Amino acid sequence: MNRRSYLRAAMGAGAVGLAGCLGGEGVTTETETPSPYASADTYLDAPDLDGPPESYPWPAHGQSLPEVTLPDPLSGESVATTQFDRPTFVTFFYHNCQTTCPLLISGLQGVQATVADEGDPDSVAFLPISFDPQRDTADALVDYADRMRVDVDHDNWHFLRPADRERAKSVVQDTFGVRFQRTQPEDMDMYMFDHRGIVLLANGDGYVERSYRESFAWQDLYDDYEALREARA
Amino acid sequence: MRRRAFLAGVGAAGTAGLAGCGMVERMYGGGDGDDSDGSVTRVTVSTIDARGSDSGEITVPVEGSPTLVDAFATWCSPCKPALDNLAAARQQVGSDVVFVSSTNEPLTGDFGREDIAEWWADHGGEWTVAHDGNNSELFRELGRPSIPTAVLFDAAGQEAWRHTGIPETETVIDEIQSVTG
Numbered sequence: 001m002n003r004r005s006y007l008r009a010a011m012g013a014g015a016v017g018l019a020g021c022l023g024g025e026g027v028t029t030e031t032e033t034p035s036p037y038a039s040a041d042t043y044l045d046a047p048d049l050d051g052p053p054e055s056y057p058w059p060a061h062g063q064s065l066p067e068v069t070l071p072d073p074l075s076g077e078s079v080a081t082t083q084f085d086r087p088t089f090v091t092f093f094y095h096n097c098q099t100t101c102p103l104l105i106s107g108l109q110g111v112q113a114t115v116a117d118e119g120d121p122d123s124v125a126f127l128p129i130s131f132d133p134q135r136d137t138a139d140a141l142v143d144y145a146d147r148m149r150v151d152v153d154h155d156n157w158h159f160l161r162p163a164d165r166e167r168a169k170s171v172v173q174d175t176f177g178v179r180f181q182r183t184q185p186e187d188m189d190m191y192m193f194d195h196r197g198i199v200l201l202a203n204g205d206g207y208v209e210r211s212y213r214e215s216f217a218w219q220d221l222y223d224d225y226e227a228l229r230e231a232r233a
Numbered sequence: 234m235r236r237r238a239f240l241a242g243v244g245a246a247g248t249a250g251l252a253g254c255g256m257v258e259r260m261y262g263g264g265d266g267d268d269s270d271g272s273v274t275r276v277t278v279s280t281i282d283a284r285g286s287d288s289g290e291i292t293v294p295v296e297g298s299p300t301l302v303d304a305f306a307t308w309c310s311p312c313k314p315a316l317d318n319l320a321a322a323r324q325q326v327g328s329d330v331v332f333v334s335s336t337n338e339p340l341t342g343d344f345g346r347e348d349i350a351e352w353w354a355d356h357g358g359e360w361t362v363a364h365d366g367n368n369s370e371l372f373r374e375l376g377r378p379s380i381p382t383a384v385l386f387d388a389a390g391q392e393a394w395r396h397t398g399i400p401e402t403e404t405v406i407d408e409i410q411s412v413t414g
Contacts, residue, residue, distance in 0.1 A: 098310050099379055099398070106308055106338070113341040149344055150307050154252040217337060217369035 016157055037061060041207040043231035046225065055196050058198050059179035061213045065090070065202040066175045070129065070160035073138040078157045082206050084125040087228045089221065090200040092178045092197050094132030095144040096190065100197040102148065104128070107199060109150050110218025111225055112157060129182050130161040131172045131193065176200075203228055274389035276371040278335050282348035285359035293371065294386035295331045299393075299412045301405075302352040302384045303334040305374060307352040315381040315399045316356055322405035323360065329413040330385075332357060337365035337372040389413040 035046035037053055039062025046061045067082040089108050093101035108126045114217035115121050130136040141159045145152045148212035152159070162168040172178050175211060197214030201224055210224050275292045282288040294300040303319055305312040316334070323332055336349060346364060353362045363372045375384055378397055385394040385408050394408040 063263045102306075102308055102310075103379060106306065113339045113344070117341050214379065217372050217377055218339060219367075219369050220377075 006118075036186045039207070041203075041205065042209050043203055043228055044209045046131070047210065055056060057179065057207045058196070058211055058230065059176070059200060061208060063198065063208050065206050065208050068171050068175055068207070070162055070171065072158040073136075073161045074141060074152055074159060075155075079127065079160055081127060081160075082202075084204060086123055086125060086204045087209075087225050087232075088125040088127060088202045088204065089225075090127045090129065090176075090202065092129050092131055092172050092176065092195070092198060094130055094193060095136050096132065096192065097195075100195070103149065103214055104197055104199055105144075105148050107212075107216060107221050109148055110153060111222045112154075113149070114222055115145050115156075116151065116154070121154055124225055126157045128159055129172060129176075130159065131168045131178075131195065133161050133164055133168055136161055140153070201225065204232065244412040260307040274374060275390065276374050278333070278365050278371050280361050280363045281346045281350050282352070283353040283358065283362050286350075286353070286362045291333055291361055291363060293331075293333050293335075294390040295333075296390070297339040297388055299388050299409065300390075301330050301332050301409065302371070302386070303332065304336075304372060304376065304378055304380055304382045305334050306336050306338055306380050306386070307349060308338075309380045311399050312381045313356050315383070316358060318400055318402045319405060320357060320359060321385065322400075322409065325402075325406050326409045326413070330409050332360040333363055333365040334360065334366045335371055338368070340364065379403045385409065385412060 016159060019145050035048075037046040037049050039046065039053075042062050044061075049056075049060065053162075059065060065081060065088070069078050069080045071077070072079050081088070088097055089111065090219065091104045093104055095101070105128060108128065112121070112126060115124055130141075136159070141161075142152065145159075150157060162171050172180060176198075178196050178198050180193045183192050183194050185192055199212040199216070199221065200208055201210040201212075201221065203209050209228055212221070258294075265391065273294065275294060277292045279291050280286055280289045280291050293302055301313070302321070305316070312383075319332065323330075334353075340346065349364060362396065363371075363381070375382065378384075378395075381399070382394060382395060382397040383400050383405070387393045393412045396404070
């Protein structure tokens, strides 16, 4: 099926009207003229971008999802970011984070809980990548998952943890363009991070459909996932 | 302009959900939203049987009353101290303003309204607590804020103040008094 015609149909029905209204990438709008950033590698139409996808520090619409293989400290297996032939959410977090990361993780959790309720949990994958390998131990991640109500027993969810700080910088900052910087807040007895809050939605063919900044409702992620799943069907 | 009218701006722009990122960015970017026509979008959320809260519905901002909306989540660590400060402020301002706390967490087989009620009681909540439906309509109307965020509306339904993070009790009191006269 022609991808564009699908999207027009979906837009007409209002199915993806709310898609992608997040941070730097604007709401998806149907226009007579194709977006200058239309991509042959995506199923969803390009969102309103502030500039070309390559002008973003992180991968944006139509760009390749960087292929990186990282260990899942809970299962012990190695997981490649591009190994899933289905919509894949990737985000970047550390479990001691109090504000931004819980929003990112809860966004993914909202989608995970919903697809589980729908009986279709294998239609999507979730790959939160830690940039704090020192403290994001397997035990800490199990506790964190419990607090965030993430089902880590389902293999649609893999916490991924670079082996050490150097590898974390290399993967998260250099490869994915998601900047983070260690800080020592005066009112806290532990280090924290200044970091960007980014969620990527890749399409299962290795290309990014959406990159969200931290201001979103979990349904925004779900709506885009659902549109993508239907477009790929 | 400090007193922003996000809802008015969205209302003027048409369908709230489609108002777009420009609106959201404008809200955060200094508030040049159009509040001249005074239109207000009100959202109905489902209230929970919990401490200080009855099962039913409430439409916010409440018509004819200042309303303080607290966007929270049960996974949110700073929401507890934020709630403490809002409660302390509420003790001072009495019934001049309606407090509504709302979460948009997905309700599933493993997490239901009773879990929200339990968190609410455990954390000292003592006013109306609501669930923001399955579409996060209120959360979206508020501009998809970080959690926790407190948003104060005046009696006409215009946004008068908002704070993301843990608000100071005195600030909350001052802001409420500035809209209750």
